[in-house]
Amino acid sequence: MLGRCWVITAFLTPSKRRAIGGVRARLVDDNEFVTFCNQRDLEVLLGHGQPGTTCRWLRRRYVSPDDEEWIGFCADDEDLYDDLFIRELMLRTDSYVIPEGTSITRFVVTDPGIYMEETLVFLARNEPDLRYETLGVRWARAERMKRHDDL
DSSP states (O other): OTTOOEEEEEEEOOOTTOSSOSOEEEEEETTSEEEEEEHHHHHHHTTSSOTTSEETTTTEEOOOTTSTTOOOEEOOHHHHHHHHHHHHHHHHHHOSSOOTTOEEEEEEEEETTEEEEEEEEEOOOSOOOOOGGGHHHHEEEEEEEEEOSOO
16 A cells, blocks of 8 residues: 555545444556545545544544554445446446446455555446446446455
């Protein structure tokens, strides 16, 4: 993670399934890896929150990157689902209808130091279906493999 330039590309609404609320930030680095960061940890990384002080909106203390409660950059299944939805919408800006069999390859940081490459294939036949709820039916993971972080 060190030595990479990360750019925030989107903020997503808080998830009710998360222990730490707040917005989630989608970040992309200079090697096109995508990851997410919760608001509490992002505030520390940006210098808006200091470890040990109280986070007003969370009503708990900020933690440092070496604290066991630190989450930092990671992407779980919910994050990856949201990322896929963003990518699908971007594909649809070029052509509203996505042809069956279209594939995308993405690079993701799922946990600190875990770099993955995965390919997803578009399966939908009954276009257009733009619903977030049916995204998982439209796409299937064809391949997933671990990558080295020295890209």
